[in-house]
Amino acid sequence: MTPQQAIDEGIQIIYQDFSIFPNLTVAENIAMPSERMDGKKFVDWKSIRAKAQKALDMVNVKMDLDALVGDLPVADKQLVAICRALLQDAKLLIMDEPTTALTKKEVDALFKVVRDLQAKGITIIFVSHKLEEVFEICEKLTILRSGEKVIEGDMADFDREKFIYYMTGRKIKESYYEKPNIAGDCLMKVDNIGIKTLFKGVSFELYPGEILGITGLLGSGRSELARALFGLEQLTEGKIYMDGKEVVLKSVTDAIDLGIGYVPEDRLTEGLFLPHTISRNIIAPVIKRNLTKSGMIDNKKIEGSVDDWIDELKIKTPSGKLPAQALSGGNQQKVVIAKWLEPQPRVLILNCPTVGVDIGSKTDIQAYARKLAQNGMGVIVISDDIPEVLQTCSRVLIMKKGRIVEEHPVTDLTEQSLAAKLSES
Amino acid sequence: MAKKFNANDLKKVMADDAQLTRLFFIMLGSFILMCILVPDKFPTWNNMKSMMFQFPEIGIFALAVSLGMLLGGIDLSVVSVGNISTIIAALLMNKLVEGGMNGGLAVVIGCVVAMVIGCICGTFNGLLIAKLGIPAMIATLGAMEVFAGLGVGLTDGAAIFTPEAYAFIGAGYIAGIPVPLIIFLVVMVIFTIFLQKKTFGMELYLVGTNRKAARFAGISTDMTIIRTHMAGGLLAAIGGIILSSRVTSAKASYGSSYILQCLLVAILGGINPNGGFGKVPGIVMAILTLQFLSSGFNMMRADSYFKTFIWGFVLIAAMIINYYGDKAAEKKKRAAAAAKRAAEKAAAAAENN
Numbered sequence: 001m002t003p004q005q006a007i008d009e010g011i012q013i014i015y016q017d018f019s020i021f022p023n024l025t026v027a028e029n030i031a032m033p034s035e036r037m038d039g040k041k042f043v044d045w046k047s048i049r050a051k052a053q054k055a056l057d058m059v060n061v062k063m064d065l066d067a068l069v070g071d072l073p074v075a076d077k078q079l080v081a082i083c084r085a086l087l088q089d090a091k092l093l094i095m096d097e098p099t100t101a102l103t104k105k106e107v108d109a110l111f112k113v114v115r116d117l118q119a120k121g122i123t124i125i126f127v128s129h130k131l132e133e134v135f136e137i138c139e140k141l142t143i144l145r146s147g148e149k150v151i152e153g154d155m156a157d158f159d160r161e162k163f164i165y166y167m168t169g170r171k172i173k174e175s176y177y178e179k180p181n182i183a184g185d186c187l188m189k190v191d192n193i194g195i196k197t198l199f200k201g202v203s204f205e206l207y208p209g210e211i212l213g214i215t216g217l218l219g220s221g222r223s224e225l226a227r228a229l230f231g232l233e234q235l236t237e238g239k240i241y242m243d244g245k246e247v248v249l250k251s252v253t254d255a256i257d258l259g260i261g262y263v264p265e266d267r268l269t270e271g272l273f274l275p276h277t278i279s280r281n282i283i284a285p286v287i288k289r290n291l292t293k294s295g296m297i298d299n300k301k302i303e304g305s306v307d308d309w310i311d312e313l314k315i316k317t318p319s320g321k322l323p324a325q326a327l328s329g330g331n332q333q334k335v336v337i338a339k340w341l342e343p344q345p346r347v348l349i350l351n352c353p354t355v356g357v358d359i360g361s362k363t364d365i366q367a368y369a370r371k372l373a374q375n376g377m378g379v380i381v382i383s384d385d386i387p388e389v390l391q392t393c394s395r396v397l398i399m400k401k402g403r404i405v406e407e408h409p410v411t412d413l414t415e416q417s418l419a420a421k422l423s424e425s
Numbered sequence: 426m427a428k429k430f431n432a433n434d435l436k437k438v439m440a441d442d443a444q445l446t447r448l449f450f451i452m453l454g455s456f457i458l459m460c461i462l463v464p465d466k467f468p469t470w471n472n473m474k475s476m477m478f479q480f481p482e483i484g485i486f487a488l489a490v491s492l493g494m495l496l497g498g499i500d501l502s503v504v505s506v507g508n509i510s511t512i513i514a515a516l517l518m519n520k521l522v523e524g525g526m527n528g529g530l531a532v533v534i535g536c537v538v539a540m541v542i543g544c545i546c547g548t549f550n551g552l553l554i555a556k557l558g559i560p561a562m563i564a565t566l567g568a569m570e571v572f573a574g575l576g577v578g579l580t581d582g583a584a585i586f587t588p589e590a591y592a593f594i595g596a597g598y599i600a601g602i603p604v605p606l607i608i609f610l611v612v613m614v615i616f617t618i619f620l621q622k623k624t625f626g627m628e629l630y631l632v633g634t635n636r637k638a639a640r641f642a643g644i645s646t647d648m649t650i651i652r653t654h655m656a657g658g659l660l661a662a663i664g665g666i667i668l669s670s671r672v673t674s675a676k677a678s679y680g681s682s683y684i685l686q687c688l689l690v691a692i693l694g695g696i697n698p699n700g701g702f703g704k705v706p707g708i709v710m711a712i713l714t715l716q717f718l719s720s721g722f723n724m725m726r727a728d729s730y731f732k733t734f735i736w737g738f739v740l741i742a743a744m745i746i747n748y749y750g751d752k753a754a755e756k757k758k759r760a761a762a763a764a765k766r767a768a769e770k771a772a773a774a775a776e777n778n
Contacts, residue, residue: 256643
């Protein structure tokens, strides 16, 4: 089956990243594919606008037809994608994690649209890992794990516990991570830091043994903060102290030398050299520490430390000479983590460390983060995966619109309370 | 303790670098083919000697182009850089010799100046690419025209004849070995070491694969790009020195057909145009293959167009061989993995019983 055949059969998918054209207007985005379907050879602006308006009316939304889609808020982009699908006579609408970047209010609005569509006779497949949403909107449920169907049935037959059990394949102990009793002075202190309008007035301290969670929705400034802590962005205000001494992070090299490691958000574009060997990937930040006396690259030494990492992190590979792209997502992520442990950091920043990672590797990675902290490292986990934050971190900062708005010891939080705090605007 | 030669080591090398191994056989094949087709002229010392004077300059230019390609870009300006550096050097050498300086000393000064100018031109390219973010193809295309124009401006388009002593570089022998070949070998050895064994090379390969990930790994991507193009400029000047010395003059329009040939050599040599992969020995084998073929067909009095044809043909043939070779290797690997899985399953089943 080709995408065109699927469309002809009335199947429409709203992808996680919406696959819209940010450089085109709302009207163009909504109506173009349908114009194409009608086999028109010339652009008919009148019909494009009329169609777009009709689609927007179908979902009861008002929007400027001439606005560039790239300038719209995420929720509106999503509505554009939905409208586009409707115009193509969708009978089956597949929504892939549609609520990832939405606030609670926007989710409610979306659900209203979904129910309207349902009333109009459109079938909807709602792909999500968010338990509350699934219980709220769905009538039937199929759970997939590691590429296999685990169970299916009516929503009424499921409760929370059963859902989690089938999702993860095990009874998850909802335990908290407690900071071990490690004596030690503050590792990293940031004081009122900010970058222009991206984030502002951020202050916190990080002690050895601690796992500090920073959570916030997409666009809350959490990623920019992470990048600034690793010298990838320059601060415009505030100060950073390592071991009580003020430091300036002008570049990644400065951050590495000061003992900061950073596992980036997107391992494919930021973390890995996909076609290169695992060992080159792991060694990339510290090539200069792996030279022989005559300044040549010391392959024996590299091989030794790479093999150690493969054992230590249980990376599933026959050897370090395989290209990183041969590994599964979870094992690739372990390679990225090894890459950032090899320089022996004292502060490790994990930015969304388990996105797109299978459940087994996810558990491994979270357990390993705990182990690192227990051995005295300061770990910062930036994530919007609420269960992950609760199970990995000992203290949680909530970030909104570029500011840290709340701080809680993890023991004061539950999934519900944290979710509520995140979506309050 | 000397390492004993081991057949298993050889097998491993061959498996690790299937493409280079195939290229080796293509090179060997074309040599044997020519020995059979022109048995009286091709396998002679005279022919070998004349070939040794011919391929080094294109080989070195091709390496310069390849450095740009390893970054995921390209360097189209190499021949122009070679010409402009030797034009300036030739003007200078002539002045020095006229002023009564010893010819040999003037040549040494001239060569150093040419190489410095090459480095400067390369750095200019690197700055355009790294700091202004201009795509390498466009930056070096512009630079190619700028340097060619400068060369014409300096010479009115005429050839500048070089001092007598200069001809030694392009036509002389040291211990019976042609000087261009010696230069070629030294350059190739140095660059093999730099690319395979030094931080510079590893960073170059990584930046060429994924610039963003390289930056996230603390590699100074701008410096890597600038340094690589500087090295490319240096190589371009060295290629230009051999070329101008062989014809005892420097001119803005020399080697105008070289740049596409260099590209062909680089790609045949296994330099990945997407960046990040490719080795010096590949370039050496590619240039040798093409030299064997063009010399051989030349002896058969083939039309000069035939050389162009056969070079293109070899490139396409090599790509096809690589395509099927990689596919076969993939299949073998998959079969081995499947067999291993089956064996594991059987073992597990046996254990359960």
